[in-house]
Amino acid sequence: MPDPDxxxxxxxxxxxxxxxxKDPTLTENQKRVYALQEDGSAIAIxxxxxxxxxxxxxxxxxxxxxxxxGGYSLAxxxxxxxxxYYFPSILNPTFLSSGITSIKE
Numbered sequence: 001m002p003d004p005d006x007x008x009x010x011x012x013x014x015x016x017x018x019x020x021x022k023d024p025t026l027t028e029n030q031k032r033v034y035a036l037q038e039d040g041s042a043i044a045i046x047x048x049x050x051x052x053x054x055x056x057x058x059x060x061x062x063x064x065x066x067x068x069x070g071g072y073s074l075a076x077x078x079x080x081x082x083x084x085y086y087f088p089s090i091l092n093p094t095f096l097s098s099g100i101t102s103i104k105e
Contacts, residue, residue: 003084010078010084011053011054011055011079012051012053012079013055013079014048014049014081015047015051015075016047016074016076017030017066017074018031018075019031020071020072020088020090021089023073024072024073025077029073030047031068031069031070033046033067034066035064035067036064042067048077049066070092071089071091072090072092073086073087073090075087
């Protein structure tokens with residue numbers, strides 16, 4: 001993820017995913033986020049999701065692809081908790097239509 005204020009990656013950032021048009025940094029608005037596994041399954045992970053120094057989301061020290069079921073809002077905060085991005089509505093397919101085979105809570 002690029003830092004909009006420099007030509008570098010937005011390292012060690014905080015990613016928050018929530019209900020469309022709602023503040024995703026508030027716990028009551030957050031949607032469940034999943035880390036996609038190589039076998040096609042998805043494991044529920046907690047928020048905020050952190051990025052590594054290169055700006056890629058990670059879980060348990062490894063980079064991961066993320067999945068959110070259906071549309072969502074996204075807030076990205078820098079490592080110093082300064083808001084860098086806010087998207088009130090991101091269109092996203094549901095898990096059923098995107099081929100995720102199983103979900104582990």
